[in-house]
Structures are given as structure tokens and as C-alpha cells.
Amino acid sequence: MTDALLDVRDLSIHFRSGAREVQVTRKVSFTIAPGEVVGLVGESGCGKTVTGLALMGLLPRGRSRVTGNIFLGGEDFAAMSPRQMRRVRGRRISMIFQEPMSALDPVFTIGEQISETxxxxxxxxxxxxxxxxxEALTQVGIPEPELRYDAYPHQLSGGMRQRAMIAIALVCEPQLLIAxxxxxxxxxxxxxxxVEVLGGLCARLGMAMLFIxxxxxxxxxxxxxxxxxxAGEVVEEGHIDDVLVRPRHPYSSGLLxxxxxxxxxxxxxxAIPGRVPTVAEMPAGCRFRPRCAHARSVCEDPQSLVDSGNGHVRCCRQEELVLPGALRGEVAA
Amino acid sequence: MRTATAVPIITAHEVGIHFPVAGGRTLRAVDGVSLEVHRGETFGVIGESGSGKTTLGRALVCLERPAAGRVLHDGDDPYRLSAAALRRHRRDFQVVFQDPNAALDPRMTILRSVREPLDVAGELPRAERTRLALEMIERVGLNPEFADRYPHELSGGQKQRVCIARVLTLRPALIVCDEAVAALDVSIQADILNLLADLQREFGLTYVFITHNLGVVAHISDRIAVMYLGKIVELAATELIEARPLHPYTRALLSAEPVALPSHMRSHQRIVLHGELPSPVSPPSGCRFRTRCPMAVTRCMQDVPAWREVEPEHFCACHFAEDVGDAIVPQRPGGTP
Incomplete structure (x- = not known):
């Protein structure tokens, strides 16, 4: 994995509340090659967003503890001081969020916010x-960019605001965008x-993207x-078409x-019965076990992420299970 | 199921819902909508935000009084009823909203929330009301232990079950589900859709299912109405809409919906519409979709396209519906068996 742009290794995130500390992600590892677009999926509460925030160094320092490594182009972001992180954030790695209205500053024009970055x-x-x-506004497809430079966020529609967010994130031509x-x-x-704008920009700028x-x-x-x-762990990783046709983890299969x-x-x-366990009710062994139709007594042992040939899976029964994917039974057969 | 002679449970005739906005202008959130909802069916309404689908849903159950046109329930005008009789009549027509957090009172136990409609109706002794509420809590798949809990102790999916239980206590004939599964994770969403289907069979319910999610609406609906800027642009059985959309907007919607299929199975060409929904305060002249329509010509600017039955039971408002229908259309995997 030496050619990876981003190499996340054993990233664990802990939140502190008073004297208590809870672990919200456990040993998350994945890589992204230069220019590659990787999807990060899971239900709410699985740790997708906190992982993105950790990559950006945006978790509150006093109330969180991050262990593991985040190598981007060989440098370990996890080991950087807040000051060093400020230098790379927005330049080499950028992030856009779900709600552009709360991510944009309402008292500055969108042009000022792009220039500031x-x-x-x-x-x-x-x-x-x-x-x-x-030029950035033009690239994200905002009509009349000279006029829009002086527009405030509230004067734009939701779609235009998200385009403006993308323009801010991309103006320094980062190597990695977290969306x-x-x-x-x-x-x-x-x-x-x-989606068309993002795909086009990735292709044109050779930028990699983590799509949450x-x-x-x-x-x-x-x-x-x-x-x-x-539940805070990577359970499967693989080529999109492989996972869609033949998911190896019962959770990926269940989602599809x-x-x-x-x-x-x-x-x-x-449907998948039950719901994502909270930190307090985390089962021992396989975390998906209580919701899994294929659970056996072996699943009570902790599971590790193992090579499945063309990806990685955290399921001890992956060899024996043939799980349904996106295609209906008769098509897949 | 339906017969040709049965009176529809809801008939909307040229319904218009108007809101005054600043500058003395009028926002026509719903503008000249006609439709029939038949007893026992699931009638899907799909459209983007601002298309008027929620306002239409409210009008269909008398939560919004039409400024133009008429809404009939079982062939009769509910607004001719006395205030007290209308209140009684409303019990048959219920709504489940998108956000269960906003729909439930955080200071009321689940039991009280579910029992509240019966309490308001005030026709049964208290013990009987409690019994019926508990029965409904169990029927929607919640442990009766939840009865004494408060909404904040429940997950989103559980809260939506509570909202469904409380509308069911009055044994309605029709439920408007307004984005009822939009806020839920996909596995929970599947659970709620299954529950709604079970309840429909058990209680003979009619649903008006309002959503922006094509996958959801196509899965559960018998017929689908596509709304754009206050008007219905196409209405037909789900299979017809999926297999042979006649309106360019429907085609664009179908093609814009991302489908979780491997690349070699996604044959369809995506139609990316330009621009966004125009303001409903000053809608475009002629066809309202013309500003974003890849097929628009001068005629679309001048003539309002007539609402017509282009093919049997397949209604559409587009001058060129026949041409759209003959074009190659996207195929969705699950749709028609």
C-alpha cells in the first residue's frame, strides 16, 4: 500500500465526558489511492462523520482522543500539532458538509469566503x-460568477450554496476531499x-474523494x-461492483x-432487525451479531478485518456464507 | 379492490390552495389539481421540495381549505358539515408526518400520546381507551414496556411506530403519509414500509404516500402522481410510470435517482436537468417545466399543456407526451415483475 494517497491505520476515536471516556470508533483502517473516489457507508451512529472529522483534525482537542495514524502523502496528520494541521487543512485536505447553510458564514459574501481560504x-x-x-465559482457551475461573488449565502438556493461550499473546498486544489x-x-x-460537478472536478483535478x-x-x-x-468498525472494504454483486459481510448485504x-x-x-448499538450496549465479539441472521457461537469471539482476496471483511463466516447482493436471486444465479 | 362504479374515497376537482405573500401577491402552492383516490389503494405523490405535495396532502384531509375547486370525501363535500360533524369526520382521515420528534409531545408518555386521539374523541371509558392504546402499541411492533417511557428514550424508528399507532387508534379509513420514512435509516425504513403494508392489509387502509424518494414510492404505490410547481404533470399506475414515462420531468426524475447496481447493469443515460425549481409566486408562462425541460420549444412558452389521458389510464400534461413515451426510457431493476 505504498502508492496510497491516504493511509488510515488503526484509527480509534474516544470521546471524554468528565472522567469517563467512550470509544466511538475502533481501529479503523482503509486507504485511498490518488484520484480515487471511495464511498464510506453505514447507518447513522456508525462513526462515518467522526472519522471524516478526525481526518480533518476537527475533533475538539480537549474532549476527544485520537489514536492511530493518518498518513496523507507520507505525513502523519494524526501526529500533527493544531498549528501544523491548520497549514494543511483546506490546502491538502478539504471537507464539505451536509448542510451548506450552517457551514457557510452568513455575514460574509461567498466570494470573500473563497478568497479567504x-x-x-x-x-x-x-x-x-x-x-x-x-474561476472556482465557474468551475462548480454557478451562473454569473462575477455577480455571485458578492452574494451572501442566504441569497442562494440550497444547490447553489452547496456549489459555493465545493468552490471553497477546492480553491486550493487539495489532494483529498471529504464529502x-x-x-x-x-x-x-x-x-x-x-454529483456531476464533484465527479467532473475529481477527474479534472486528479483529486481523491472520500464520499460519506x-x-x-x-x-x-x-x-x-x-x-x-x-458500530465504529470497518466491516467490509472492496471494489464497488464486487460488493454490490457479492457482499461478504452480512451487514453490507442487509443494507442492500x-x-x-x-x-x-x-x-x-x-429489513435488518434491531438497530445500531450505542456505546453502552456494545456486544462482545462480533458487533453485528445481535442483528445478524447468520450468527453462530463462533461470532461471540472478537472479529478481525481479514483479506478476502479482493477486499477486506470482518466476518469469521465469510468463507462459507453466500450472501445476496443488489441483484435479485434469479438474476445473480 | 376497486370497481369502476365505486365512489372514490377522495375526489379532488381543480383544487387550488393559495397563500398570500409579501407585496400583495399570491403563492399558488397547489394550482388546479384533479385526482381520485380509490378505497384500498396506495396513491403515491412524488415531487421535489416546493412542488406543493405536502400542501396537497393537507388539502385532501381538510387541513387546508381550497381557495378554488372542491375536495370530496366519498362523493360528499366535508365543508358542508357542521363544525362538530367535520371534527368527527376528520377521524377517518389521518396524517403521519416526517419528523416523529416534532409530532410527539416530549412531556407525554408514549401511552398518553397514543391514547390522546381517543381521549379527545371522549367516547369510551378510560380503561377501554388505555386498553385500545396498548393494543395498538403492540400491534405496531413495540414492546408494551414502552408505554410508560418518553419519546427521548426511543429511537427514530420506534418513535415513527408510535406516530403510526396513535393515528390507528381512531381506525381511520385513510392515512396521508407525508415523508413518513424520509428521516429513517434504510434498514429502519424497510421495517416501517413493511409495517405499513401489513396494516393496510389488516385494516383495509387507503394511503396517500407523499415522498421525494422514487424507490420508496414505486415500491409501495399502486398509482403515482408526479407533481411539479403546484401541478400534477403525470398520473398513472406505477408500472406505467416506470416503464413508459410520458412527461419529460418524470423521465428526468427516474434517471436522476441513483440505483445501487454494478456499473455494467446501469444502462440508462442520466438526464441532468439544468437550474432549479422556479419560484411558485411567479411560475413560468405556458408549461411550468419549460425552463428546465430539454425538449422545450416556443409553443411550450405560450400554451399551457392540457391535462389529458394520453394512453388508457395514463394522464399527462405535456404537448409532446407521445414523443416522450416513444423515446428509450430508463429501466429500473425491481419495478415491474
């Missing part, structure tokens, strides 16, 4: 920053526009690789099977 990292004049900001549910708050036709979402359809259409998280779009119309959906 640029001038924080690059030695450019005010005029040059303005020109580059307008945390960037289209969840948008309508499906606007979502299609944003709960929408497996979006992952299928945008990503080449998929990382599934469950519960999609109404893939089921026979009006048929009972094979």
Missing part, C-alpha cells in the same frame, strides 16, 4: 484571489447536478471502492437488501 494558504494578492475565486452527505439535503435533480453517505445508490454511481462501517428500489414491488423488504 485561498489567501490563508497561498501568497496571492487580493485581486488575484478574487479572480481565482470567480460528508453533500447531497442529502438536496432534491434528487439538484443532487444529480452536484448512507445512500448506496449514490455510492454505486460515484465511487470505485466502498468501505462499510458498522433493505433498499426498496431493488426489491420486487410490494414484496416484504428484508
Amino acid at each position: 485561498l489567501r490563508a494558504h497561498r501568497d496571492v494578492s487580493v485581486g488575484e484571489a478574487r479572480a481565482r475565486a470567480i 460528508d452527505e453533500p447531497t442529502t439535503a438536496l432534491d434528487v435533480t439538484v443532487q444529480a447536478q452536484i 453517505t448512507h445512500d448506496l445508490g449514490l455510492v454505486a454511481e460515484t465511487c470505485s471502492r466502498l468501505v462499510t462501517m458498522y 437488501r433493505s433498499l426498496p428500489a431493488l426489491a420486487q414491488r410490494k414484496a416484504t423488504l428484508p
Whole structure:
């Protein structure tokens, strides 16, 4: 894995509350190659967003503890001081969020917010920053960029705000963009526009992207690789088409099977019973065991993420199980 | 199921819902919508935010009084009823909303929330009301232990079950589900969809299912109405909408929905619409979709397309519906068997 752009190794995140400390992710490991688009999926509460925030060094220092390594281009971000982190954040690694309205500053124009990012990292004049900001607005498909430079966030629609967020994140041409549910708050036709913008920019700038979402359809259409998280752990990692056709972890399979779009119309959906355990109720051994239809007594032992040939799976029964994927039984057979 | 002669449970005729906005102008959230909902069916309404689908849903159950047109329940105008009779009548027409957190009173136990509609109706002795509420809590798949808990102790999916239980206590004939599964994780969403289907069979319910999620609406609906900027642009059986969409907007919606299939199975060409929903205060002239329509010509700017039955039981408002239907359309995997 020497050619990886991002190499996350054993990333564990702990939150402190008073004297207590709880572990919210456990030994998360994955890699992203330069220019690669990787999807990070799982239900709410599986640790997707905190993982993204940890990569950005955005978790509150006093109330959280991060162990493990985050290598980006060979440098360990996890070991950096807040000051060193400020120098790379926004320049080499950027992040966009679900709700652009709360991520943008309402009292500055979007042009100022793009220029600010640029001038924080690059030695450019005010005029040059303005020109580059307008160019960034053009790149994300905002019409009349010269006029929009002076617009405030509230004057833009949801889709346009998300485009402005993307422009801020991309103006320094980072190597890695973390997109945390960037289209969840948008309508499906606007979502299609944003996905097209992101895909186009990745291809044009050779930028890698970690696409955090709960929408497996979006992952299928945008990503080449998929990382599934469950209860703070990576449970499966593999090429998107492989996982869609033949998921190796019962949780990945369950997520796919519960999609109404893939089921026979009006048929009972094979839902996953129960819900993601909280930190307090975390089962010993396999964390998915209480919800898993394939659980056996062996699953009471802790599971490790092992090589499955063309990916990684955290399930001791992966060799023997043939799990249904996105295709209906008769098609897959 | 339905017969040709049966009176629809809801008939909307040229319904318009208007809201005054600043500057003395009028926002026509719903503008000239006509439809029929038949007893026992699931009627899906799909559209983007701002298309008027929620307002339409509210109008169908008399939560919003139409400024134009009429809404009939079982062929009769509910607004002709006395206030007291209308209140009684409303019990048959219930709504489940998107956000169960906002729908449940945080200071009321689950039992009280579920029993509240019966308490308001005030027709049964208290012990009987409690018994019925507990029965419904169990029926929606919750442990009766939850009865004494408060909403904050429940997960989102459990809270949505509570909301379903409380509308069921009055044994309604029809439930409007307004984005009832939108806030839930996919596995929980599947659970709730299964529950709604079971309840429909058991209680003979009619659903008006409002959502922006095509996968969800296509899965559970018998017929689908597609809304755009206050108007229904297409209405047909789910199989027809999926296999042969006649409106360019429906086609774009179908193609924009991401599908979790491997790349070699995603044959369809995505139609990316330009721009966003125009303001409903000053909708475009002629066809409202023309500003974003890849097929728009001059005629679309001048003539409002007529609402017509282009093919049997397949209604559409587009001058060129026949051409759209003959174009190659996206195929969805689960859709028609």
C-alpha cells in the first residue's frame, strides 16, 4: 500500500465526558489511492462523520482522543500539532458538509469566503484571489460568477450554496476531499447536478474523494471502492461492483437488501432487525451479531478485518456464507 | 379492490390552495389539481421540495381549505358539515408526518400520546381507551414496556411506530403519509414500509404516500402522481410510470435517482436537468417545466399543456407526451415483475 494517497491505520476515536471516556470508533483502517473516489457507508451512529472529522483534525482537542495514524502523502496528520494541521487543512485536505447553510458564514459574501481560504494558504494578492475565486465559482457551475461573488449565502438556493461550499473546498486544489452527505439535503435533480460537478472536478483535478453517505445508490454511481462501517468498525472494504454483486459481510448485504428500489414491488423488504448499538450496549465479539441472521457461537469471539482476496471483511463466516447482493436471486444465479 | 362504479374515497376537482405573500401577491402552492383516490389503494405523490405535495396532502384531509375547486370525501363535500360533524369526520382521515420528534409531545408518555386521539374523541371509558392504546402499541411492533417511557428514550424508528399507532387508534379509513420514512435509516425504513403494508392489509387502509424518494414510492404505490410547481404533470399506475414515462420531468426524475447496481447493469443515460425549481409566486408562462425541460420549444412558452389521458389510464400534461413515451426510457431493476 505504498502508492496510497491516504493511509488510515488503526484509527480509534474516544470521546471524554468528565472522567469517563467512550470509544466511538475502533481501529479503523482503509486507504485511498490518488484520484480515487471511495464511498464510506453505514447507518447513522456508525462513526462515518467522526472519522471524516478526525481526518480533518476537527475533533475538539480537549474532549476527544485520537489514536492511530493518518498518513496523507507520507505525513502523519494524526501526529500533527493544531498549528501544523491548520497549514494543511483546506490546502491538502478539504471537507464539505451536509448542510451548506450552517457551514457557510452568513455575514460574509461567498466570494470573500473563497478568497479567504485561498489567501490563508497561498501568497496571492487580493485581486488575484478574487479572480481565482470567480474561476472556482465557474468551475462548480454557478451562473454569473462575477455577480455571485458578492452574494451572501442566504441569497442562494440550497444547490447553489452547496456549489459555493465545493468552490471553497477546492480553491486550493487539495489532494483529498471529504464529502460528508453533500447531497442529502438536496432534491434528487439538484443532487444529480452536484454529483456531476464533484465527479467532473475529481477527474479534472486528479483529486481523491472520500464520499460519506448512507445512500448506496449514490455510492454505486460515484465511487470505485466502498468501505462499510458498522458500530465504529470497518466491516467490509472492496471494489464497488464486487460488493454490490457479492457482499461478504452480512451487514453490507442487509443494507442492500433493505433498499426498496431493488426489491420486487410490494414484496416484504428484508429489513435488518434491531438497530445500531450505542456505546453502552456494545456486544462482545462480533458487533453485528445481535442483528445478524447468520450468527453462530463462533461470532461471540472478537472479529478481525481479514483479506478476502479482493477486499477486506470482518466476518469469521465469510468463507462459507453466500450472501445476496443488489441483484435479485434469479438474476445473480 | 376497486370497481369502476365505486365512489372514490377522495375526489379532488381543480383544487387550488393559495397563500398570500409579501407585496400583495399570491403563492399558488397547489394550482388546479384533479385526482381520485380509490378505497384500498396506495396513491403515491412524488415531487421535489416546493412542488406543493405536502400542501396537497393537507388539502385532501381538510387541513387546508381550497381557495378554488372542491375536495370530496366519498362523493360528499366535508365543508358542508357542521363544525362538530367535520371534527368527527376528520377521524377517518389521518396524517403521519416526517419528523416523529416534532409530532410527539416530549412531556407525554408514549401511552398518553397514543391514547390522546381517543381521549379527545371522549367516547369510551378510560380503561377501554388505555386498553385500545396498548393494543395498538403492540400491534405496531413495540414492546408494551414502552408505554410508560418518553419519546427521548426511543429511537427514530420506534418513535415513527408510535406516530403510526396513535393515528390507528381512531381506525381511520385513510392515512396521508407525508415523508413518513424520509428521516429513517434504510434498514429502519424497510421495517416501517413493511409495517405499513401489513396494516393496510389488516385494516383495509387507503394511503396517500407523499415522498421525494422514487424507490420508496414505486415500491409501495399502486398509482403515482408526479407533481411539479403546484401541478400534477403525470398520473398513472406505477408500472406505467416506470416503464413508459410520458412527461419529460418524470423521465428526468427516474434517471436522476441513483440505483445501487454494478456499473455494467446501469444502462440508462442520466438526464441532468439544468437550474432549479422556479419560484411558485411567479411560475413560468405556458408549461411550468419549460425552463428546465430539454425538449422545450416556443409553443411550450405560450400554451399551457392540457391535462389529458394520453394512453388508457395514463394522464399527462405535456404537448409532446407521445414523443416522450416513444423515446428509450430508463429501466429500473425491481419495478415491474
